[in-house]
Structures are given as C-alpha cells and as structure tokens.
Amino acid sequence: MTIGSGRAATATGAGPAPVAEAGTTGRPLPPHAPLANAMALAVGLRGALASVLLGSDDAVTTAVVAALSGSHLLIEDVPGVGKTVLARALATALGAGLARVQGHPDLLPSDVTGVSVFAQDTRSWEFRPGPVFAPVVLLDELNRTPPRTQSALLEAMEEGQVSVDGTSWPLPRPHLVVATQNPVGQLGTYPLVESQLDRFGLSTTIGYPDAEVEQRLVLHDGGRDALAALDPAGSPAAWEAAIDATSTVTVAPAVAAYAVAVVRATRTAPSVRLGASPRAAIALIRCAQARAVLDQRTYVTPDDVQGVAVACLAHRLVVDGAAPTGRAGRAVVDEVLAATPVPVL
Numbered sequence: 183m184t185i186g187s188g189r190a191a192t193a194t195g196a197g198p199a200p201v202a203e204a205g206t207t208g209r210p211l212p213p214h215a216p217l218a219n220a221m222a223l224a225v226g227l228r229g230a231l232a233s234v235l236l237g238s239d240d241a242v243t244t245a246v247v248a249a250l251s252g253s254h255l256l257i258e259d260v261p262g263v264g265k266t267v268l269a270r271a272l273a274t275a276l277g278a279g280l281a282r283v284q285g286h287p288d289l290l291p292s293d294v295t296g297v298s299v300f301a302q303d304t305r306s307w308e309f310r311p312g313p314v315f316a317p318v319v320l321l322d323e324l325n326r327t328p329p330r331t332q333s334a335l336l337e338a339m340e341e342g343q344v345s346v347d348g349t350s351w352p353l354p355r356p357h358l359v360v361a362t363q364n365p366v367g368q369l370g371t372y373p374l375v376e377s378q379l380d381r382f383g384l385s386t387t388i389g390y391p392d393a394e395v396e397q398r399l400v401l402h403d404g405g406r407d408a409l410a411a412l413d414p415a416g417s418p419a420a421w422e423a424a425i426d427a428t429s430t431v432t433v434a435p436a437v438a439a440y441a442v443a444v445v446r447a448t449r450t451a452p453s454v455r456l457g458a459s460p461r462a463a464i465a466l467i468r469c470a471q472a473r474a475v476l477d478q479r480t481y482v483t484p485d486d487v488q489g490v491a492v493a494c495l496a497h498r499l500v501v502d503g504a505a506p507t508g509r510a511g512r513a514v515v516d517e518v519l520a521a522t523p524v525p526v527l
C-alpha cells in the first residue's frame with residue numbers, strides 16, 4: 183500500500199501554516215498542507231508495515247509513531263518474531279537507506295561510528311563514515327555490545343553527530359536508530375544503563391503471532407516476500423517535512439497537564455526506584471502528536487497520551503527487584519494510567 187507519496191510532501195515551501203486551533207465554533211480547523219501530507223505518509227507507512235509484519239498492530243503503530251516523532255526505537259523481544267523485517271520495512275517504506283550492525287562482544291566504537299584512514303595518494307587522513315551514518319540504522323542485540331561501543335552509538339544519537347580526531351561529522355536528518363535486545367538470557371550481555379535507555383523515545387515488543395497468522399506466515403504471506411515487494415510510501419525529504427508538521431499538532435493545556443501528571447506519577451509509584459524524566463515527558467507529548475497524525479487529527483486527545491504511554495515510558499523506569507527488561511515498567515505505567523484522572527475536553 184503506498185498512499186503517502188514523496189511528491190505530495192514537497193509542497194512545504196511556504197513553511198507550516200498556523201496551527202489548527204479549535205475555532206469559535208469549537209470545531210477544529212482542517213489540517214494545513216504539510217500536516218495533511220504527514221497524515222497521508224503516516225497511513226502509507228502503517229499500510230506498508232502491516233503488509234510485512236503480520237498480526238502485531240501495536241508494534242506497527244509504535245514504529246510509525248517513532249518515524250513521525252523523530253524518536254529512536256528499541257525492540258525488546260526473542261529471536262524470530264520479525265524485528266529485523268519490521269526495521270527493514272520501515273526503512274524501505276520511508277525510502278531511506280538502512281545499515282545493519284550485529285551486536286557482539288568484539289564490536290568496537292569505530293565499527294559503528296567510522297574510522298580515520300591514511301590516504302596514500304593525498305598523504306592525509308580521511309574519515310570513512312561507519313554504519314551509524316545511514317538514515318535508518320538497525321543495531322541488532324545492542325545488549326551484546328560492550329559499554330564503550332554502546333556509549334559511542336548513544337552519544338552519536340543524542341548529539342546528532344560523530345566526533346573523530348577533533349572533527350565533527352553530522353549525521354543525516356532525519357535519523358532513526360532501531361535497536362533490538364533479546365530479553366531472555368542475560369549471560370554475556372551488557373545491560374544498558376538508565377541514562378542510555380532514556381535516549382530511546384519508544385520501546386516495543388512484538389510477541390508471538392496467533393495460530394491463524396502463523397499459518398499465513400508459513401504459506402509465505404507477509405514477511406520477507408512482502409518486504410521484497412514493498413514500494414516506498416515516502417522519501418527522506420517527505421519524512422523530514424512530516425516530522426516538522428507533526429510538531430505543530432495542537433496540544434491543549436489540559437492534555438499537557440495530563441501527560442505531565444502521568445509522568446510525575448511514575449516517580450512516586452510504589453517499587454519504582456527511578457521514574458520518568460522531563461525528557462520522557464517531552465517524548466510523551468511528541469509521540470502523542472504523532473499518534474494524532476496517524477489518526478488523522480490536528481489535535482492531541484488524552485487517548486493519544488494513553489495510547490503511547492507504555493511505549494514511551496516503560497523502558498525508562500527502574501523497578502525494584504525487576505530484571506532490566508521493560509516488563510515491570512509496563513505494569514507500572516498501566517497502573518499509573520488507571521490511577522490518573524483523565525481530563526474531559
């Protein structure tokens with residue numbers, strides 16, 4: 183399915199029009215052109231991803247929200263459930279290049295960021311960019327990568343650049359890192375510390391498909407075959423315009439207050455040693471805006487906040503006595519959502 187076209191989103195020359203506010207009639211205004219393009223791209227992406235990854239609407243939605251909000255994505259799941267095909271489908275659907283890095287204990291920081299090599303002909307040092315310079319980077323088994331390499335990658339993600347020998351090299355924009363972790367078996371792994379997990383805007387799991395979907399898979403529906411046949415739903419330029427337009431989606435003060443209340447409640451929840459940060463609160467609003475765009479709306483509802491809260495917050499929480507996987511955090515976020523009063527708009 184290719185509903186959003188790269189062509190449509192080039193009509194952004196005039197810059198974003200004023201944000202649609204609820205008019206005097208109380209009804210929201212129609213979306214301005216860049217936002218309408220972002221909505222079309224979002225639907226195109228969802229269709230593309232759902233044709234490849236079968237039976238996991240949540241993971242598909244989270245991946246689209248990551249793309250539109252410009253957030254990095256962490257996928258925590260066991261091998262063989264479609265993590266790699268999801269990341270590949272996302273890159274293809276965005277019309278963007280993908281580089282894949284397999285995490286292992288010998289992976290050096292320069293294997294990710296790049297190296298300076300001495301060029302004999304010019305007798306000077308030249309920088310050879312590493313895989314992190316691809317628009318979409320798939321880093322498999324991030325927790326099998328030693329801490330030095332993890333921090334080199336996460337620093338590059340945070341700064342939007344790589345510094346080698348005193349020179350900074352900017353990463354492409356937009357830039358999306360999809361990292362995967364296997365939550366089973368902690369032997370020989372280097373769990374990410376909290377400050378590093380906080381750099382991921384969203385985390386998701388995929389889970390096992392149900393029997394009906396698994397039967398379709400073994401008969402070559404979806405998966406690799408669908409990926410090979412996938413057409414781009416956009417281009418990097420359309421993607422960047424969509425990220426900008428998504429940030430113009432209206433957030434009413436009551437909705438912002440609700441999101442902040444949810445984030446703050448994670449800090450005082452029983453058994454939570456470290457709650458969600460203000461960075462998480464910002465991400466929560468950005469992702470709720472992206473969910474509104476996917477739902478073809480120009481304003482965020484409390485439902486949007488609830489819809490992205492687990493994906494946005496769970497992986498950042500440190501829960502007493504729990505393994506460093508998102509599971510305990512997900513339960514806490516569900517409890518916090520159930521206990522926080524929802525504003526009526």
Ligand SMILES: Nc1ncnc2c1ncn2[C@@H]1O[C@H](COP(=O)(O)OP(=O)(O)O)[C@@H](O)[C@H]1O
Pocket residue numbers: 234235236237238260261262263264265266267268391399404405406
């Ligand atoms: N829900 C799913 N939808 C589509 N394909 C799936 C799904 N689950 C597993 N697969 C298929 O299983 C194989 C392994 O998937 P892959 O993405 O490499 O797994 P992972 O990266 O999680 O180890 C691929 O052929 C993929 O198409």
Ligand SMILES: [Mg+2]
Pocket residue numbers: 262265266322
């Ligand atoms: Mg894989």
